Amino acid sequence: xxxxxxxxxxxxxxxxxxxxxxxxxxxxxxxxxxxxxxxxxxxxxxxxxxxxxxxxxxxxxxxxxxxxxxxxxxxxxxxxxxxxxxxxxxxxxxxxxxxxxxxxxxxxxxxxxxxxxxxxxxxxxxxxxxxxxxxxxxxxxxxxxxxxxxxxxxxxxxxxxxxxxxxxxxxxxxxxxxxxxxxxxxxxxxxxxxxxxxxxxxxxxxxxxxxxx
Amino acid sequence: xxxxxxxxxxxxxxxxxxxxxxxxxxxxxxxxxxxxxxxxxxxxxxxxxxxxxxxxxxxxxxxxxxxxxxxxxxxxxxxxxxxxxxxxxxxxxxxxxxxxxxxxxxxxxxxxxxxxxxxxxxxxxxxxxxxxxxxxxxxxxxxxxxxxxxxxxxxxxxxxxxxxxxxxxxxxxxxxxxxxxxxxxxxxxxxxxxxxxxxxxxxxxxxxxxxxxxxxxxxxxxxxxxxxxxxxxxxxxxxxxxxxxxxxxxxxxxxxxxxxxxxxxxxxxxxxxxxxxxxxxxxxxxxxxxxxxxxxxxxxxx
Amino acid sequence: xxxxxxxxxxxxxxxxxxxxxxxxxxxxxxxxxxxxxxxxxxxxxxxxxxxxxxxxxxxxxxxxxxxxxxxxxxxxxxxxxxxxxxxxxxxxxxxxxxxxxxxxxxxxxxxxxxxxxxxxxxxxxxxxxxxxxxxxxxxxxxxxxxxxxxxxxxxxxxxxxxxxxxxxxxxxxxxxxxxxxxxxxxxxxxxxxxxxxxxxxxxxxxxxxxxxxxxxxxxxxxxxxxxxxxxxxxxxxxxxxxxxxxxxxxxxxxxxxxxxxxxxxxxxxxxxxxxxxxxxxxxxxxxxxxxxxxxxxxxxxxxxxxxxxxxxxxxxxxxxxxxxxxxxxxxxxxxxxxxxxxxxxxxxxxxxxxxxxxxxxxxxxxxxxxxxxxxxxxxxxxxxxxxxxxxxxxxxxxxxxxxxxxxxxxxxxxxxxxxxxxxxxxxxxxxxxxxxxxxxxxxxxxxxxxxxxxxxxxxxxxxxxxxxxxxxxxxxxx
Numbered sequence: 001x002x003x004x005x006x007x008x009x010x011x012x013x014x015x016x017x018x019x020x021x022x023x024x025x026x027x028x029x030x031x032x033x034x035x036x037x038x039x040x041x042x043x044x045x046x047x048x049x050x051x052x053x054x055x056x057x058x059x060x061x062x063x064x065x066x067x068x069x070x071x072x073x074x075x076x077x078x079x080x081x082x083x084x085x086x087x088x089x090x091x092x093x094x095x096x097x098x099x100x101x102x103x104x105x106x107x108x109x110x111x112x113x114x115x116x117x118x119x120x121x122x123x124x125x126x127x128x129x130x131x132x133x134x135x136x137x138x139x140x141x142x143x144x145x146x147x148x149x150x151x152x153x154x155x156x157x158x159x160x161x162x163x164x165x166x167x168x169x170x171x172x173x174x175x176x177x178x179x180x181x182x183x184x185x186x187x188x189x190x191x192x193x194x195x196x197x198x199x200x201x202x203x204x205x206x207x208x209x210x211x212x213x
Numbered sequence: 214x215x216x217x218x219x220x221x222x223x224x225x226x227x228x229x230x231x232x233x234x235x236x237x238x239x240x241x242x243x244x245x246x247x248x249x250x251x252x253x254x255x256x257x258x259x260x261x262x263x264x265x266x267x268x269x270x271x272x273x274x275x276x277x278x279x280x281x282x283x284x285x286x287x288x289x290x291x292x293x294x295x296x297x298x299x300x301x302x303x304x305x306x307x308x309x310x311x312x313x314x315x316x317x318x319x320x321x322x323x324x325x326x327x328x329x330x331x332x333x334x335x336x337x338x339x340x341x342x343x344x345x346x347x348x349x350x351x352x353x354x355x356x357x358x359x360x361x362x363x364x365x366x367x368x369x370x371x372x373x374x375x376x377x378x379x380x381x382x383x384x385x386x387x388x389x390x391x392x393x394x395x396x397x398x399x400x401x402x403x404x405x406x407x408x409x410x411x412x413x414x415x416x417x418x419x420x421x422x423x424x425x426x427x428x429x430x431x432x433x434x435x436x437x438x439x440x441x442x443x444x445x446x447x448x449x450x451x452x453x454x455x456x457x458x459x460x461x462x463x464x465x466x467x468x469x470x471x472x473x474x475x476x477x478x479x480x481x482x483x484x485x486x487x488x489x490x491x492x493x494x495x496x497x498x499x500x501x502x503x504x505x506x507x508x509x510x511x512x513x514x515x
Numbered sequence: 516x517x518x519x520x521x522x523x524x525x526x527x528x529x530x531x532x533x534x535x536x537x538x539x540x541x542x543x544x545x546x547x548x549x550x551x552x553x554x555x556x557x558x559x560x561x562x563x564x565x566x567x568x569x570x571x572x573x574x575x576x577x578x579x580x581x582x583x584x585x586x587x588x589x590x591x592x593x594x595x596x597x598x599x600x601x602x603x604x605x606x607x608x609x610x611x612x613x614x615x616x617x618x619x620x621x622x623x624x625x626x627x628x629x630x631x632x633x634x635x636x637x638x639x640x641x642x643x644x645x646x647x648x649x650x651x652x653x654x655x656x657x658x659x660x661x662x663x664x665x666x667x668x669x670x671x672x673x674x675x676x677x678x679x680x681x682x683x684x685x686x687x688x689x690x691x692x693x694x695x696x697x698x699x700x701x702x703x704x705x706x707x708x709x710x711x712x713x714x715x716x717x718x719x720x721x722x723x724x725x726x727x728x729x730x731x732x733x734x735x736x737x738x739x740x741x742x743x744x745x746x747x748x749x750x751x752x753x754x755x756x757x758x759x760x761x762x763x764x765x766x767x768x769x770x771x772x773x774x775x776x777x778x779x780x781x782x783x784x785x786x787x788x789x790x791x792x793x794x795x796x797x798x799x800x801x802x803x804x805x806x807x808x809x810x811x812x813x814x815x816x817x818x819x820x821x822x823x824x825x826x827x828x829x830x831x832x833x834x835x836x837x838x839x840x841x842x843x844x845x846x847x848x849x850x851x852x853x854x855x856x857x858x859x860x861x862x863x864x865x866x867x868x869x870x871x872x873x874x875x876x877x878x879x880x881x882x883x884x885x886x887x888x889x890x891x892x893x894x895x896x897x898x899x900x901x902x903x904x905x906x907x908x909x910x911x912x913x914x915x916x917x918x919x920x921x922x923x924x925x926x927x928x929x930x931x932x933x934x935x936x937x938x939x940x941x942x943x944x945x946x947x948x949x950x951x952x953x954x955x956x957x958x959x960x961x962x963x964x965x966x967x968x969x970x971x972x973x974x975x976x977x978x979x980x981x982x983x984x985x986x987x988x989x990x991x992x993x
Contacts (some may be wrong), residue, residue: 169692174631
């Protein structure tokens with residue numbers, strides 16, 4: 001099971017790069033969709049046993065991160081976005097290279113943290129950290145509101161990956177609560193994206209620059 | 214001795230078949246009959262029989278371009294093991310020589326292009342070299358992964374296979390390197406989606422524009438060298454993709470041939486289903502190839 | 516009956532979402548707020564039994580914040596019907612439901628003794644607050660809401676990562692994996708140090724974002740500047756105090772480990788930084804609602820600083836949670852009245868508030884004097900306590916910079932406030948805008964009176980709770 005977890009985590013990391021180098025909103029959303037499905041799979045793999053609660057959590061993850069949220073985002077792209085291209089403020093290549101150096105740093109940093117408890121796959125902590133970093137990068141460097149939401153989702157996915165280490169410590173209810181909160185957050189953000197597009201007929205947050213000192 | 218003979222024979226005779234297979238595949242996808250499978254052979258023979266025209270502004274560099282291009286491809290072909298068999302030439306560190314042979318060939322091709330003094334060819338040379346800058350690190354990172362996996366510094370050892378494949382670490386690393394090297398293979402051999410080998414006189418092409426002024430036997434040498442390069446890089450890629458299909462016998466040769474032809478078909482399929490990238494995104498994909506193999510290395514050495 | 520504290524507002528919120536009358540719906544907020552206050556009083560004096568295997572319980576610092584939130588919300592709920600009557604043109608269904616939902620979630624934050632549950636509740640307060648900020652439906656409020664939601668969510672996501680780190684640090688320590696604050700505080704010395712260190716940083720950044728500590732305060736001026744006064748009062752007095760409570764509980768865990776020194780230093784540094792940032796931005800601030808936001812950044816800094824210093828300063832910080840929350844309520848509600856009457860929040864347009872709106876204008880002035888620490892307001896007592904703590908602990912340099920920053924903020928805020936309050940109203944008094952309704956003034960008067968009262972005389976039970984909370988946080992559990 002452990003080696004499978006690591007193999008899937010490599011895919012998760014590759015999807016980070018795909019998202020960082022995505023020039024189209026749809027590609028970006030597709031990357032985060034596949035990542036969501038993989039997270040559900042990881043959850044089932046990491047536990048190793050087919051318990052009901054784990055299956056419910058994995059199913060909820062796949063449905064929410066792999067189906068419901070991407071559908072909302074795709075809907076937003078179809079309905080409200082006029083410019084379907086997105087570019088980081090300093091270009092795709094730089095964004096990819098920064099993501100890569102972030103991954104290396106995450107690997108080095110997590111090497112300094114001790115393994116405290118039953119190890120499931122040595123890649124979990126570095127993968128989690130570098131996914132968080134990738135999400136941060138996307139959040140900071142993309143101007144489109146939808147791209148920023150995807151960045152937030154990837155950041156959350158990174159946190160979720162770390163949660164794999166804590167399968168027994170974090171009770172079932174809390175995990176469901178976390179997922180629910182995520183869903184509501186994306187939902188509220190979706191509403192606001194809709195309002196932004198109605199107000200400015202664009203989802204670029206460049207328009208949101210009235211409030212400053 | 215038998216294997217060395219077969220190796221050299223294949224290296225000399227097989228290469229033009231690969232573009233033929235690619236052409237047939239593309240024709241199949243387009244619903245055409247397409248040129249005969251052996252068309253590249255006919256083309257090269259035809260060119261060999263023709264006369265040459267040299268521009269008065271050119272020097273010996275212009276003539277050296279095609280010759281060095283073919284020679285480096287040939288030499289590189291001798292360093293790479295075909296299938297599970299030993300390469301005719303092998304010594305520790307020959308992977309560096311392998312990478313630099315390609316660089317040398319490219320240098321001379323570009324120099325020959327610049328030698329004509331044509332702005333058009335200069336543009337092609339600039340693009341070729343820019344993209345090569347990004348493809349080479351990918352190749353080297355991939356080589357490092359293989360060296361680390363096999364504890365060997367010669368291509369024969371690195372590509373001999375037989376290393377343990379764990380699902381968690383080595384297998385993903387190898388898959389990443391294979392993906393990266395496939396991108397490099399497409400870029401090095403100017404295939405779609407990086408470059409389109411069939412277009413001439415288009416502002417966005419890369420390789421073909423450099424060799425516009427060559428004619429006759431010189432151009433034949435260039436074409437022959439290009440097909441040989443395709444075969445050599447294909448042979449490397451095959452060993453990365455199927456590292457443990459080692460059969461040191463006739464079966465090995467048959468597997469190798471089948472793999473190479475299969476690769477040609479795959480390239481044909483890729484060329485049929487994909488459009489060419491816009492020029493500005495080509496570097497992005499090459500950087501992605503670098504990152505893939507670099508990431509593979511990080512996975513291994515961590 | 517811990518559950519009732521959460522369920523009462525939630526039930527009223529649901530009812531508000533279902534009631535169809537725009538005129539009567541705000542009174543449900545009042546009813547919910549008062550019911551919550553009554554039940555809070557009962558639980559504060561009567562005591563509460565923990566529920567859900569110790570996940571929900573009222574710890575001593577929780578008492579203080581619960582009392583503050585409940586009182587503040589009750590007064591704001593008295594203000595709400597009058598305010599919403601002025602805004603008849605717009606449906607207040609979402610606004611009322613979210614107000615009550617936010618109260619319910621704030622109560623959940625206060626009561627939850629489990630790190631994960633706490634996280635869920637804090638995130639829920641963020642989400643419940645978003646529609647409140649967008650109530651005005653202007654492009655500016657849209658921008659503010661987007662920034663608030665995005666920055667808040669990202670900060671909170673980091674806090675979740677920190678929560679996970681903390682859980683992981685505890686995996687090797689105890690027999691049973693636990694995320695209960697009480698258990699973690701006992702286990703603290705056995706937690707894995709590097710993971711605890713990383714967890715502390717992430718949680719401080721995450722909940723610090725929610726609290727509005729510099730440099731994660733950037734959402735605050737926008738959100739408070741565009742939000743209706745009542746939402747600003749509840750955010751700056753309630754939600755930020757809840758986030759501070761989270762940091763207090765984290766601090767208690769760290770007290771017992773080798774992280775204690777680092778935690779103190781980090782809190783002191785962030786506190787001073789927040790005060791400095793507020794001091795810089797508050798000077799020449801033309802927008803008096805943004806000025807309030809920076810004042811809030813400053814006071815969050817004061818709270819962090821007091822906690823970091825410990826001892827007497829910690830007791831002062833705990834009192835400051837109450838006094839600051841109540842005084843902020845005065846300022847935000849009065850500012851809301853002035854804003855509504857003038858239709859502008861820029862000092863160029865708003866002048867002579869004290870003549871046009873005698874009550875709101877003078878309350879705004881009084882709130883300013885109290886919140887900057889002038890005696891005999893409530894904040895004076897708490898700020899003095901923190902200063903005393905700093906001096907007693909031998910941190911003279913910190914005490915001096917604390918005083919200097921307070922003075923700078925006083926001068927900066929004073930310029931803006933006096934410009935708003937003094938002078939002659941630019942426009943001839945418009946009879947509709949200048950009439951002050953009792954229902955929009957009396958709640959503010961109540962809060963101001965309460966703040967003054969706390970400054971003059973600290974009731975014995977409050978003092979007892981404060982002492983209990985300070986002991987709870989300071990004494991190393993075993």
